[in-house]
Amino acid sequence: MQDDRRETAIGYGGDGVSSGERQGLIRLGRIHPQWSADLFFSETEWAGAFILNKKKPPKKVPIIRELIRLIAQLGGFLARKDDGEPGVKSLWLGIQRLRDFVSGVEHMREIRHVM
8 A cells, every 4th residue: 555655656656746646745744744754755765855955864764744845855945944835846846856866776776686
């Protein structure tokens, strides 16, 4: 079940992330900000969001609001004190960057097992 939700959250299941799925993620971060990020993202995905933002991944799974903000920062969201919550476009762009990163990490893991 977790894999199905994860596919919806980052869009690996199809041609990308639909506008409705991006809106759903934004809503999740606002309605249930304290939910654990591992409900929707794999460890590689949430750690990747930290790494791409040049932050050390925490040992404990982050909350969904923190992860959504990190992903949106990859898409241009500045996350300043008075900026409010990220929008659909910055989340969409951030998800694209994160998806590419995770694909690269997974490919490197496969290569390592073959060699």
